[in-house]
Amino acid sequence: MTEIPEHLLKRAQAARDKxxxxxxxxxxxxxxxxxxxxxxxxxxxxxxxxxxxxEKGGALATAVGGGVPVGAGPGGHTQRLLTVVKSGSIQExxxxxxxxxxxxxxxxxVEFVAGLAVTAFLFLFSWFVNAPLMHAADFNKTPxxxxxxxxxxxxxxxxxxxxxxxxxxxxxxxALVALVLAPYLDRxxxxxxxxxxxxxxxxxxxxxxxxxxxIIGSFFRGPGFNFTFPWRDGIFFEL
Amino acid sequence: xxxxxxxPRPTLKERAAKLGGQIQGSQAWNSIFRPGSIFRKGYTDSxxxxxxxxxxxxxxxxxxxxxxxxxxxxxxTLCLGGLSFFLFIILTVTGIFLMFFYRPTGANxxxxxxxxxxxxxxxxxxxxxxxxxxxLMVLSVFLHMAxxxxxxxxxxxxxxxxxxxxxxLTLTLLLSFTGYLLPWDQLALWAVTVGTNMMGYTPVLGSxxxxxxxxxxxxxxxxxxxxxxxxxxxxxxxxxIFMAIHFWRVRKDxxxxxxx
Numbered sequence: 141m142t143e144i145p146e147h148l149l150k151r152a153q154a155a156r157d158k159x160x161x162x163x164x165x166x167x168x169x170x171x172x173x174x175x176x177x178x179x180x181x182x183x184x185x186x187x188x189x190x191x192x193x194x195e196k197g198g199a200l201a202t203a204v205g206g207g208v209p210v211g212a213g214p215g216g217h218t219q220r221l222l223t224v225v226k227s228g229s230i231q232e233x234x235x236x237x238x239x240x241x242x243x244x245x246x247x248x249x250v251e252f253v254a255g256l257a258v259t260a261f262l263f264l265f266s267w268f269v270n271a272p273l274m275h276a277a278d279f280n281k282t283p284x285x286x287x288x289x290x291x292x293x294x295x296x297x298x299x300x301x302x303x304x305x306x307x308x309x310x311x312x313x314x315a316l317v318a319l320v321l322a323p324y325l326d327r328x329x330x331x332x333x334x335x336x337x338x339x340x341x342x343x344x345x346x347x348x349x350x351x352x353x354x355i356i357g358s359f360f361r362g363p364g365f366n367f368t369f370p371w372r373d374g375i376f377f378e379l
Numbered sequence: 380x381x382x383x384x385x386x387p388r389p390t391l392k393e394r395a396a397k398l399g400g401q402i403q404g405s406q407a408w409n410s411i412f413r414p415g416s417i418f419r420k421g422y423t424d425s426x427x428x429x430x431x432x433x434x435x436x437x438x439x440x441x442x443x444x445x446x447x448x449x450x451x452x453x454x455x456t457l458c459l460g461g462l463s464f465f466l467f468i469i470l471t472v473t474g475i476f477l478m479f480f481y482r483p484t485g486a487n488x489x490x491x492x493x494x495x496x497x498x499x500x501x502x503x504x505x506x507x508x509x510x511x512x513x514x515l516m517v518l519s520v521f522l523h524m525a526x527x528x529x530x531x532x533x534x535x536x537x538x539x540x541x542x543x544x545x546x547x548l549t550l551t552l553l554l555s556f557t558g559y560l561l562p563w564d565q566l567a568l569w570a571v572t573v574g575t576n577m578m579g580y581t582p583v584l585g586s587x588x589x590x591x592x593x594x595x596x597x598x599x600x601x602x603x604x605x606x607x608x609x610x611x612x613x614x615x616x617x618x619x620i621f622m623a624i625h626f627w628r629v630r631k632d633x634x635x636x637x638x639x
Contacts, residue, residue, distance in 0.1 A: 240445040244432040247442060247451045254458040255465045262469065262515065266507035273496065276489040277568035279597075286569040288577075289559050291517055291552060296573060308577030309585075319545045322528070323538035331531030332639055343528050378566050379514060 175224055183221060272378050284363045285376055293357030294350045300365065315346070443630060449638040455530075456635065459523035463551075464622065466516040473509040474611065481561070483607035485600035488563035513555050520551045532636035540628040543621055550618040557610040563603060571606075572598055 241247075288296045298307035326339055333340060358377045362368035368376070389397070402408055403420040412418045415431020422428060430444045449455060480495045480502065482488065495502035524544060527533060533541035560571045575598065579589045594601030629635060 239448040241448050241451060242426070242429040243442045243444060243446050244429050244439070247446050248432075248439065250451055250453060251458070251461055254453070254462060258462055258465060258515075259469070262508055262512055266504055266511055269507065269511070270503065271507045271510035272564075272566055273489075273492055273562055274564040274566045277485075277563045277565060279568075281565070283565050283569055286573050288570050288573040289556060290514075291521075291555070292574055292577075295577060299577065304577060304580040305582065309581045316545065316549070319524075320542050323533040323535075323541050326534065329534060331534060331636065333529070336531060339531075340529065343525070347525060379510075 175221070179221070179224060274378075285361060285365045287357070287361070287365075287377070290354060290358055290377075290379065294353035296365070297353040297357035297361070315350075318346075441626060443634065447634055447638075450635045455637060457522070457526060459519050459526055463516055463519045463523055464626075466512050466519060467618075467622075470509060470512050470516060471615070473505050473512065476505050477509060478611060483561065483603045485563065485603060488561065488603060492562050492564075513558060517551055517555050520548050524548055527636075530636055530639065534636075537628075537632045537636060540625060540632060543625045543628065547618065547621050547625060550614060550621065554610065554614045554618065557606040557614065560598075560603065560606045561610065568598065571602075 287293060295308055295312055298311055301307065302311070328336060328339070330336060359370045359375055360367055362373050362376045400420070403418075409419070413431070413435035415428045415435050416422070417432070433439045433442055433444045477495070480499055481491045492506070495506060497503075527541065527544065556571070556574060560567045575589060575593060578592070579585045581588060590596060592602075592605065593599075594605045
């Protein structure tokens, strides 16, 4: 048998004495204990059954030459329930699991169909509608009106109202800077539409502003970039 | 006679199945199609194989193995980001085709487009697809930006990916604008004249930037060469780098945003 150090034996003896002294009022105080009742009951049941086992084992151990191990607790137990730690108190609970699906087939199938649809649309559209090709470039013949590509027609429209530096540089520059800074200026952390009425209105105004300018520049500007009505004078617009 | 009935000659179908099995079991076949490929012998639709399809494909592993359930709803993204990328691929393919028939010089450019449209098989069709595809891409990138904004997807942790997105929008516009000049017809020349005149009003650097971009004080043959190189080489190179960062950040920032 392993030699048990002196101080451990002393400590075990002290614990045994304390348990023997406390056992009488422990039964009364069980209600105040922080250990759940069912666990205490289980321990009691185990210790009462354990005596029998310990006696049997003791007999066997005596035969072999040991006896009840020195330092065992009441009832011959060599281990004690120190405390019960409930699972929630020390485990870091991760956030609720996210509902996920396999990319194949759920996402790839959607992407495949979308790609196919766009290819088909582009193919058919290109089959029936030809891209414009006008006369070769001629520096001596300025077409009237001369229009920028459609996505710059908003700027060209601004050019009729402001100095070129404002219309061509300052305003689009400010628009780009505002777009870049949007995530840093918007301190509202919600992504729910009902919480974001202000940003919703700002963006809608921003988009409508450019959309209206582009539409006016595309369809309501004729020769000399003067205002026209497309239903009266026709459309002066090439893609 | 009985012997013949016990061992009938294998039918064509049986022989084809046997041959198919032999091919699919061969070392060459299995070296090409990695585990999880639907072309491999004994492919079954199991969670393990569904994961392998993504992990073992150089194209698909742009995606994670699993995505949020709400992210596969078409009504959430409208596929706009993916379609912008897909249109970029279509534009690359059709653009390479066009490059075979085009010389970026004042003397040849317009004539080459004319010849492409009239004398080259599918030339007109491919040019149409390139042009309409380009307009469609500008539109889809723009709508993608609006969609992302309205979903509040630019909010932390995705602020920087939004900034990259604005860069991509600008690059898309520049790609479209540089391509606009290349047919070298009246529409191209004067649209670009209007556009670049505005550029000249940039304070301090305006006229210098304009001079560098045009290769002179006015648009000419040198401009054509410059914008051609920008259009087919430099801007695609830059935009591919930014797209790589953009897609990578989408995953690093926790997949697509939402649900609302």
